[in-house]
Amino acid sequence: MNPTDTTVGVRALTKRYGSRTALAALDLAAGPGVTGLLGPNGAGKTTLLRCLATTLAPDGGEIRLLGLDPADRAQRTELRRRLGYLPQDPGFYPHFTAFELVDYIAILKEMNDRRARHAEVRRVLAEVDLADRAATKVRKLSGGMKQRLAFAQTLLGDPELLILDEPTVGLDPEQRMRFRALVSRLGEGRTVLLSTHQTEDVAALCERVVVVGGGRAVFTGTPAGLAATAAGQVWLSERPPAGRQLFWRTADGRYRALGERPEGAEPAVPGVEDGYLLLLGDTAAVAA
Amino acid sequence: MNDTGAAPRPSGPAPWHLPADLAGRYAAGRLDPAQTMSVEAHLERCARCRAAIPADAGWLAASWERVADIVDRPRAGVAERLLCRCGVPQHLARLLTATPALSRAWLGSVAAVLAFAVLAGLASTFAVPVGRAGVLLAFLLLAPILPTAGIAAAYGTRVDPGHELQAATPMAGPRLLLLRALAVQVTAVTLTGLCAPFLPGPPGLVAAWVLPSLGLTAAVLALTRLVPVQPAAAGISACWAAAVLVYGGWADDLFAAFRPPAQALYAITALVLLPVLLTRYRRADHWRYR
Numbered sequence: 001m002n003p004t005d006t007t008v009g010v011r012a013l014t015k016r017y018g019s020r021t022a023l024a025a026l027d028l029a030a031g032p033g034v035t036g037l038l039g040p041n042g043a044g045k046t047t048l049l050r051c052l053a054t055t056l057a058p059d060g061g062e063i064r065l066l067g068l069d070p071a072d073r074a075q076r077t078e079l080r081r082r083l084g085y086l087p088q089d090p091g092f093y094p095h096f097t098a099f100e101l102v103d104y105i106a107i108l109k110e111m112n113d114r115r116a117r118h119a120e121v122r123r124v125l126a127e128v129d130l131a132d133r134a135a136t137k138v139r140k141l142s143g144g145m146k147q148r149l150a151f152a153q154t155l156l157g158d159p160e161l162l163i164l165d166e167p168t169v170g171l172d173p174e175q176r177m178r179f180r181a182l183v184s185r186l187g188e189g190r191t192v193l194l195s196t197h198q199t200e201d202v203a204a205l206c207e208r209v210v211v212v213g214g215g216r217a218v219f220t221g222t223p224a225g226l227a228a229t230a231a232g233q234v235w236l237s238e239r240p241p242a243g244r245q246l247f248w249r250t251a252d253g254r255y256r257a258l259g260e261r262p263e264g265a266e267p268a269v270p271g272v273e274d275g276y277l278l279l280l281g282d283t284a285a286v287a288a
Numbered sequence: 289m290n291d292t293g294a295a296p297r298p299s300g301p302a303p304w305h306l307p308a309d310l311a312g313r314y315a316a317g318r319l320d321p322a323q324t325m326s327v328e329a330h331l332e333r334c335a336r337c338r339a340a341i342p343a344d345a346g347w348l349a350a351s352w353e354r355v356a357d358i359v360d361r362p363r364a365g366v367a368e369r370l371l372c373r374c375g376v377p378q379h380l381a382r383l384l385t386a387t388p389a390l391s392r393a394w395l396g397s398v399a400a401v402l403a404f405a406v407l408a409g410l411a412s413t414f415a416v417p418v419g420r421a422g423v424l425l426a427f428l429l430l431a432p433i434l435p436t437a438g439i440a441a442a443y444g445t446r447v448d449p450g451h452e453l454q455a456a457t458p459m460a461g462p463r464l465l466l467l468r469a470l471a472v473q474v475t476a477v478t479l480t481g482l483c484a485p486f487l488p489g490p491p492g493l494v495a496a497w498v499l500p501s502l503g504l505t506a507a508v509l510a511l512t513r514l515v516p517v518q519p520a521a522a523g524i525s526a527c528w529a530a531a532v533l534v535y536g537g538w539a540d541d542l543f544a545a546f547r548p549p550a551q552a553l554y555a556i557t558a559l560v561l562l563p564v565l566l567t568r569y570r571r572a573d574h575w576r577y578r
């Protein structure tokens with residue numbers, strides 16, 4: 001990547017919670033477009049995204065976002081004006097209406113003119129298809145609607161940098177498609193960083209993927225590149241493989257196996273998920 | 289019924305449409321009410337004439353905007369309207385009154401003040417002066433702690449479920465904390481001031497909590513540069529209580545910490561710290577201690 005295109009630069013980032021190391025010298029570079037973070041539970045994705053969203057101070061390492069350094073107070077405030085953040089676990093005020101909640105965040109984002117702010121709140125609610133729920137109390141929204149509401153507030157003021165922690169959790173298929181369409185549109189010119197456990201989201205949406213494991217970036221590249229790491233290691237067979245390797249029964253009744261070729265199996269086209277699983281299998285083996 | 293009222297149904301044999309001059313006069317608002325009603329009755333059923341009415345698209349969009357703004361504008365509560373009436377900008381009034389953590393702090397203040405009032409009522413029925421002195425001392429000791437407790441209940445991950453969502457906004461940090469602290473302080477001082485006259489004791493002593501209250505709040509805010517709000521408030525409050533009791537015991541006067549020499553100290557603390565806080569605090573670096 002051309003260094004001038006880098007909007008997200010992370011070097012040797014570390015974060016410990018007591019004696020537990022959540023980030024162990026993580027390096028990351030990303031430019032405009034959509035970058036997906038994959039990784040098992042506890043890998044450190046949320047910790048990384050919180051550090052980038054300036055809600056958590058790292059113990060060490062360097063961060064540059066949009067050319068700004070969040071460790072510096074003035075630059076951090078400037079950065080906050082230009083980013084939108086969806087936490088993994090957004091706390092809500094249940095007695096607020098959807099409109100009031102987004103309006104409240106908009107005030108915290110220094111949108112002081114009431115007329116303009118309310119117009120912006122209506123715009124972002126419409127973007128996530130919640131315009132007709134503006135007057136509904138948050139506690140009366142369904143789980144997926146709450147998730148969309150939390151996403152709506154990230155769009156306030158059309159920020160240059162979007163940090164989304166598991167944004168597709170709880171969305172129905174139609175809303176998931178809507179989300180993909182919106183994020184890929186936003187990805188033109190803006191920088192979107194999202195974490196997910198959905199490898200399909202990554203394949204469909206992201207031009208870059210970073211696999212986080214054990215507090216480090218263990219893979220950085222394109223989704224196709226991640227899939228290609230599994231080339232020659234994905235198999236389909238009529239009978240369950242005999243060895244201890246990972247396999248599962250697919251919808252057509254055949255068995256998909258990763259790793260060494262089971263007896264009588266034929267090669268299959270690798271996907272992002274295969275690459276991801278094999279990669280983490282390898283890291284697990286290395287760590288053991 | 290006049291001529292324009294004879295608008296036939298569009299499904300009729302010879303569809304009738306608004307003549308251009310009539311449409312023009314309607315759009316300019318130059319028809320009498322009866323004519324206007326007939327024209328509108330026709331427009332309701334005829335898309336072609338609707339489209340032909342000369343309309344200012346910008347004006348129309350702005351009108352819809354105004355309608356939508358009124359329809360889903362959040363309802364302003366009593367406190368918000370009161371603040372706006374007092375000249376507080378609408379966004380600040382909303383920020384202060386809509387903050388759930390803050391309303392909890394306010395409720396706490398009201399409860400504490402009610403408790404004081406009841407205690408004060410009881411105290412006047414005590415025949416023994418020791419009981420009255422005890423109530424007064426408890427009041428003087430607790431009144432300055434009230435706002436620090438309110439501030440502790442108003443900011444941070446531990447007490448505010450929406451904190452993570454707000455922490456990434458430019459207002460987060462010292463600006464928001466200072467704003468909420470001011471709101472808590474003003475409320476607490478007002479409420480405590482209302483109940484102070486009912487307490488048994490000379491007026492000077494009954495008002496002796498005001499300066500310590502300001503001093504304690506200033507100290508808590510200053511300490512938040514080093515530790516999160518809750519430990520800061522707890523630490524300062526504990527130090528205050530210990531200092532009052534120890535000094536009172538040592539000086540052999542229960543109220544020693546509220547006599548003029550000590551008051552001068554609080555006044556100096558508040559006078560030195562508050563202006564510094566108000567001008568410099570916005571620029572404090574809070575990243576590590578939220």
Ligand SMILES: Nc1ncnc2c1ncn2[C@@H]1O[C@H](COP(=O)(O)OP(=O)(O)OP(=O)(O)O)[C@@H](O)[C@H]1O
Nearest residue numbers: 017020021022039040041042043044045046047048
């Ligand atoms: N507030 C905290 N206090 C203590 N430990 C924490 C805290 N937050 C995270 N951790 C630990 O840090 C590590 C990384 O957690 P993190 O939440 O970043 O993982 P993640 O990749 O987001 O996982 P998931 O996919 O489950 O969301 C885990 O071991 C977790 O237990």
Ligand SMILES: [Mg+2]
Nearest residue numbers: 045046047088
């Ligand atoms: Mg997470």
